[in-house]
Amino acid sequence: xxxxIPPTVDADDEYFxxxxxxxxxxxxxxxxxxxxxxxxxxxxxRCHATDRxxxxxxxxxxxxxxxxxxxxxxxxxxxxxxxxxxxxxxxxLVGNLVDTPFDQVRNEMPVEVCFREIDGxxxxxxxxxxxxxxxxxxxxx
Amino acid sequence: xxxxxxxxxxxxAGIGQTEFSKHSGRSELQLAAEAARSAIADAGMTPADIDGxxxxxxDSNDELLLMRSLGIPELRYWSRTPNGGAGxxxxxxHAALAVHGGAAKAVLVYRAFNERSxxxxxxxxxxxxxxxxxxxxxxxxxxxxxxxxxxxQRYMFRYGLTNEDFGRYTVVARRHAATNPxxxxxxxxxxxxxxxxxxxxxxxxxxxxxxxxxxxxxxxMIVTTADRANDLPNRAVKxxxxxxxxxxxxxxxxxYYHGDLxxxxxxxxxxxxxxxxxxxxxxDIDAAMLYENFSPVVFLQLEALGFCGPGEAAAFIAxxxxxxxxxxxxxxxxxxxxxxxxxxxNNILEGVRQIRGTAANQLSSPETIMVAGGHSGLILQxxx
Ligand SMILES: [Zn+2]
Numbered sequence: 001x002x003x004x005i006p007p008t009v010d011a012d013d014e015y016f017x018x019x020x021x022x023x024x025x026x027x028x029x030x031x032x033x034x035x036x037x038x039x040x041x042x043x044x045x046r047c048h049a050t051d052r053x054x055x056x057x058x059x060x061x062x063x064x065x066x067x068x069x070x071x072x073x074x075x076x077x078x079x080x081x082x083x084x085x086x087x088x089x090x091x092x093l094v095g096n097l098v099d100t101p102f103d104q105v106r107n108e109m110p111v112e113v114c115f116r117e118i119d120g121x122x123x124x125x126x127x128x129x130x131x132x133x134x135x136x137x138x139x140x141x
Numbered sequence: 142x143x144x145x146x147x148x149x150x151x152x153x154a155g156i157g158q159t160e161f162s163k164h165s166g167r168s169e170l171q172l173a174a175e176a177a178r179s180a181i182a183d184a185g186m187t188p189a190d191i192d193g194x195x196x197x198x199x200d201s202n203d204e205l206l207l208m209r210s211l212g213i214p215e216l217r218y219w220s221r222t223p224n225g226g227a228g229x230x231x232x233x234x235h236a237a238l239a240v241h242g243g244a245a246k247a248v249l250v251y252r253a254f255n256e257r258s259x260x261x262x263x264x265x266x267x268x269x270x271x272x273x274x275x276x277x278x279x280x281x282x283x284x285x286x287x288x289x290x291x292x293x294q295r296y297m298f299r300y301g302l303t304n305e306d307f308g309r310y311t312v313v314a315r316r317h318a319a320t321n322p323x324x325x326x327x328x329x330x331x332x333x334x335x336x337x338x339x340x341x342x343x344x345x346x347x348x349x350x351x352x353x354x355x356x357x358x359x360x361x362m363i364v365t366t367a368d369r370a371n372d373l374p375n376r377a378v379k380x381x382x383x384x385x386x387x388x389x390x391x392x393x394x395x396x397y398y399h400g401d402l403x404x405x406x407x408x409x410x411x412x413x414x415x416x417x418x419x420x421x422x423x424x425d426i427d428a429a430m431l432y433e434n435f436s437p438v439v440f441l442q443l444e445a446l447g448f449c450g451p452g453e454a455a456a457f458i459a460x461x462x463x464x465x466x467x468x469x470x471x472x473x474x475x476x477x478x479x480x481x482x483x484x485x486x487n488n489i490l491e492g493v494r495q496i497r498g499t500a501a502n503q504l505s506s507p508e509t510i511m512v513a514g515g516h517s518g519l520i521l522q523x524x525x
């Protein structure tokens with residue numbers, strides 16, 4: 001199994017990790033003008049409002065870039081594919097690609113979010129998505 | 142809109158360094174003091190002439206202990222610059238603006254660490270500490286090689302490059318280091334085959350020989366006003382331009398949120414700012430020292446700074462343009478891969494040496510040298 005460094009949640013990102021607990025991928029919105037943003041910041045750079053909301057992401061997107069992540073000195077720390085996903089909403093999010101052999105990873109491949117517990121940490125992950133249409137969020141993984 | 146620039150009014154008066162090694166055997170403060178002592182002497186100054194200090198926020202050395210070590214009697218100004226190597230050249234900007242504005246007369250710029258025998262930058266993080274890293278560390282982005290590779294991979298995809306293309310840069314850097322006695326890899330050139338046989342660090346982007354060194358050492362410089370250029374024992378080098386460019390949604394380690402990651406918009410902004418300050422363009426640059434924590438950064442910078450077009454860096458390098466005899470010699474000392482990794486500050490020393498005419502791999506009378514690290518950079522010319 002891969003070893004996971006757990007997040008240290010703070011006031012600016014707890015909405016995200018609260019969402020993960022419910023298998024929901026939440027994006028921050030400006031509570032005033034509605035601008036979506038990721039990573040979050042405590043003030044809207046467009047209108048300066050500090051009130052914020054969340055919007056559940058469709059959970060779909062495609063791979064902008066990717067790497068294979070291995071620990072340099074601990075081979076029992078299983079390799080993972082790290083992906084930078086361009087979400088359908090237009091924001092980018094780092095995650096891992098699962099259910100995919102390393103030699104099948106491609107730029108621009110369609111993916112959808114799923115939630116997996118790895119090394120005791122529940123994380124949003126991504127898996128290949130058939131191009132017919134998105135799978136509803138929160139589906140069993 | 143006019144803006145305050147330091148063009149023409151400030152110089153690098155002295156340079157100094159320790160040896161570059163993998164185990165210095167002494168404290169980081171001692172490395173800083175030794176490098177600073179050399180730079181002050183090289184400038185023909187005494188500690189009493191120094192009244193300002195600038196280093197990196199990441200530097201562990203306390204200014205007041207360094208002040209005591211050197212016997213500097215009084216300090217008027219100090220500053221630190223963020224963003225690690227991306228802000229290496231910002232130290233010169235702070236120092237230059239300080240002397241230009243009269244806050245200090247002569248500023249000591251330094252960076253010293255035991256980055257191989259002490260805390261190694263290349264090793265994985267053990268836990269989340271800095272704010273904002275929750276988006277990366279839990280997913281495995283726990284080393285600089287990985288965090289930067291997530292951007293480099295897009296560049297490779299966009300232009301159909303392979304790791305072998307990056308290897309052609311490393312071969313050049315190691316060739317330059319091989320004839321630089323100051324370089325850790327002095328007399329140790331490599332072939333492309335050596336590069337391709339080195340182990341993967343981040344597949345399929347970086348092999349071991351694409352990665353900069355981890356080094357112990359210290360470097361220092363003295364920045365002062367150009368009116369003192371003729372009083373110095375060594376040739377003064379003018380800070381013709383210096384800038385530190387950032388754009389909205391930018392990031393240093395995790396620069397994933399702008400357009401297509403095959404581009405480096407901060408470096409493009411840096412080039413624009415440097416060219417605006419001087420009225421120069423890419424074709425006026427005689428040589429460039431380009432920060433490379435990893436080899437692909439050279440490719441992205443060559444394109445963003447205008448030395449070649451988008452996607453053309455691989456051919457530009459393969460055709461020999463960055464060789465000592467090329468149209469734009471790059472990292473004539475061997476760079477951070479070949480000489481040492483002193484967080485990029487050693488690149489500025491090489492720029493100064495080339496202008497002075499004292500470099501190990503001396504070019505023929507270069508007049509204009511760019512030293513850049515993606516976000517920050519400067520242009521050096523002979524003073525007077
Ligand atoms: Zn707003």
